Amino acid sequence: MTAISALWGIGLGAAVFALASKLAFDRDRSFYPTVMIVIATYYTLFAVMAGNGRAITIETTVAVLFVLAAAAGHRWNPLIVAAALLAHGVYDFAHHLLFPDHGAPVWWPGFCGAIDVVLAVAAALAARSRKTTN
Numbered sequence: 503m504t505a506i507s508a509l510w511g512i513g514l515g516a517a518v519f520a521l522a523s524k525l526a527f528d529r530d531r532s533f534y535p536t537v538m539i540v541i542a543t544y545y546t547l548f549a550v551m552a553g554n555g556r557a558i559t560i561e562t563t564v565a566v567l568f569v570l571a572a573a574a575g576h577r578w579n580p581l582i583v584a585a586a587l588l589a590h591g592v593y594d595f596a597h598h599l600l601f602p603d604h605g606a607p608v609w610w611p612g613f614c615g616a617i618d619v620v621l622a623v624a625a626a627l628a629a630r631s632r633k634t635t636n
Contacts (some may be wrong), residue, residue, distance in 0.1 A: 507609035511616025518617070519624035534583045534625040535572040541590055541618060542568035545597070545606060552605025561604060564593070580629035584622050591618030 518537075522528040542565040549557035568586055575583030594615030597606065 504609055507612040508616040511613040512620055514613075515617040515620025516623070519620060522624070523628075528624065528628040531576055531580060534580065534587070534628065535576040536620070537621060537625075538572035538583055538586050538590070539569050541614070542572070543622075544610075545604065546612065546624070548610070550604040554603070554605055557601065557604040560601065560620075581626060584625035584629060587610055587618050587622035587625055591615045591622060594618060615620075 522533060527533045545561040546558060546565050549561045557626070568590055569606075571586035571589075572583055576587060592615075594611045597604075597611045598608075
């Protein structure tokens, strides 16, 4: 992980947060769960691109857990989605230690982890301060 990739992640996460807030996308309960679902699939994509069957199985299993958290957060409490985004950020930062050979670019964990943490804060703020729609 490089500091540069994390800084880009922070910047992009802040830009997504600002745009979602400006366009009122984050007022819809489905916005951050949808973001979580998309984020959850990237490591599966990298595993598929690497052609690593074992990694595909592991990453798909992990992705399903995050998708279930997104669904639970959408259904019951949007703070679950914020917690899932934060957990995915932790997963990103530890990914290279857990799965060193799963096909993700070396800069990806820092980049994605930083975005995840920023979006976790954004999702928590949206859940707490904005009236959401169903």
